[in-house]
Amino acid sequence: MKLFTVGPTEMYESTLEVKKRKIPYFRTEEFSKINIENAEMLKKCLDAEKTAEIVMLTASGTGAMEAVVMNCLNKKDKVLVIVGGTFGKRFSQICKIHDIPYDEVVLEENEELTRDKLYKYTGKGYSTMLVNLHETQTGQLYDIELLSAFCKENKMFLIVDAISTFLCDSYSMKENSIDVTIISSQKGLCLSPGISMVALSERMQEKMKENIVHSLYFNFQEYNENMKRGQTPFTPAIGIHYELHDMLEKVLECGIDTYIEKVAQRANHFRKQVKELPVKIPQMQLSNAMTPILFQDDIAEHLVEFLRYEKEQMVNPTGGKLGKRSIRVSHIGNLDLCDYDELVENMKEWFALNQKK
Numbered sequence: 001m002k003l004f005t006v007g008p009t010e011m012y013e014s015t016l017e018v019k020k021r022k023i024p025y026f027r028t029e030e031f032s033k034i035n036i037e038n039a040e041m042l043k044k045c046l047d048a049e050k051t052a053e054i055v056m057l058t059a060s061g062t063g064a065m066e067a068v069v070m071n072c073l074n075k076k077d078k079v080l081v082i083v084g085g086t087f088g089k090r091f092s093q094i095c096k097i098h099d100i101p102y103d104e105v106v107l108e109e110n111e112e113l114t115r116d117k118l119y120k121y122t123g124k125g126y127s128t129m130l131v132n133l134h135e136t137q138t139g140q141l142y143d144i145e146l147l148s149a150f151c152k153e154n155k156m157f158l159i160v161d162a163i164s165t166f167l168c169d170s171y172s173m174k175e176n177s178i179d180v181t182i183i184s185s186q187k188g189l190c191l192s193p194g195i196s197m198v199a200l201s202e203r204m205q206e207k208m209k210e211n212i213v214h215s216l217y218f219n220f221q222e223y224n225e226n227m228k229r230g231q232t233p234f235t236p237a238i239g240i241h242y243e244l245h246d247m248l249e250k251v252l253e254c255g256i257d258t259y260i261e262k263v264a265q266r267a268n269h270f271r272k273q274v275k276e277l278p279v280k281i282p283q284m285q286l287s288n289a290m291t292p293i294l295f296q297d298d299i300a301e302h303l304v305e306f307l308r309y310e311k312e313q314m315v316n317p318t319g320g321k322l323g324k325r326s327i328r329v330s331h332i333g334n335l336d337l338c339d340y341d342e343l344v345e346n347m348k349e350w351f352a353l354n355q356k357k
C-alpha cells in the first residue's frame with residue numbers, strides 16, 4: 001500500500017532502518033546528546049533564534065496544541081483564532097475547555113483569508129493569535145507575512161501550528177516574529193506518529209513565567225529544566241527521537257530549501273496532470289504539502305475505496321462537511337513523480353468506469 005496521506009506518510013528507507021533497532025535505555029549521556037542535537041537541528045530548520053527553547057512531548061499534534069494553550073495563555077489573554085476548517089475549530093475548543101477568552105475569524109468553505117477580512121479585528125485589544133498556518137482540512141496556506149504584520153501592529157503574540165507546513169513550505173520564526181511553533185513527527189518529517197515539538201521564543205518564555213499550569217505532564221517549565229541536560233521529565237518515545245535525529249541530519253545535509261523544492265516539484269507535477277480529470281482544485285493559496293481535490297458529486301468515498309482496494313494507493317479522505325466530495329493527495333514522504341503518474345492514471349480509470357454507467 002502506498003500512502004498519499006498527510007500523516008502518517010510513506011516513510012523513507014533510512015527511517016525504517018532506524019525503526020528496526022532495539023530501544024536503548026535513555027537516562028544516559030548518549031541519549032542526552034541525541035536530544036540536544038535534535039533541538040539544535042530543529043532550531044535551524046525553523047530558523048529560530050539561538051535563545052529559543054524546544055519542548056519535546058510524547059503526544060500527537062493535538063496534545064501539543066493543548067499543551068501550548070495551557071502553558072502560553074491565561075484568563076487575562078484575549079485570543080484571536082483563525083478558523084478556516086476543522087483544525088482551526090480545534091484551537092477554539094481547546095480555549096473553551098481551558099477558559100481562555102477567545103474570538104474567531106471564521107472563513108466560509110474554501111474562502112481565502114484576505115487582508116480586509118483580518119483587519120476587521122485590528123485595534124480590538126487582542127493579546128495573541130492562534131493559527132494553523134496550513135489548515136489541513138481545506139489545504140489553505142495562510143499568508144504568514146500578513147498575519148505577522150497584523151500581530152506586530154497589534155502587539156500580539158503569534159502562536160503557529162505549523163504541523164502540516166513544516167518542511168513543505170519555507171518557514172522562518174525569526175523573519176516573521178513567531179513566538180511559538182508546534183510541529184509533529186508524522187507529517188513533514190515523515191516519522192512514526194508519537195512525538196510533537198514546540199519551539200518557544202524568548203519573549204514567550206518570559207511571558208510563561210507568570211502562568212500557573214494546572215498539569216503535571218504538560219508543564220513546559222519541567223521540560224525546559226530537563227532539556228538543559230538533554231533529557232525529558234518522563235519516558236519519551238525514544239525510538240522516534242532516533243528517527244528524528246536521522247531525518248534532521250539528512251534534511252540539513254540536503255539543504256532545507258532543496259528538500260522543500262522536492263516536495264514542491266511533486267505538488268506541481270500532480271497539479272498539472274490532475275487538470276485532465278473532471279475535478280477542481282480550490283482557487284486559494286495552497287501548501288506544497290498536499291492538493292485538495294473537489295468533485296461535482298458525492299463520489300469521494302467510492303473513489304477512495306477503489307484506489308485503496310484495487311490499486312493499493314491510500315489517498316487522504318477529507319473530514320467534516322467537505323468529506324463527501326473532496327479528497328486530499330499528499331506530497332510529503334518517499335514518493336516519486338511516477339507514483340503520481342500512476343495515481344492519476346488510476347483516477348482516470350475510475351472516471352472512465354463510472355461514466356459508462
Ligand SMILES: *Cc1c(COP(=O)(O)O)cnc(C)c1O
Pocket residue numbers: 007060061062063087132134135136161163164184187
Ligand atoms: C495533523 C495535524 C494536527 C495534529 O493532529 P493529531 O492527530 O493530533 O496528530 C494538528 N494540526 C494540523 C494543522 C494538522 O495537520
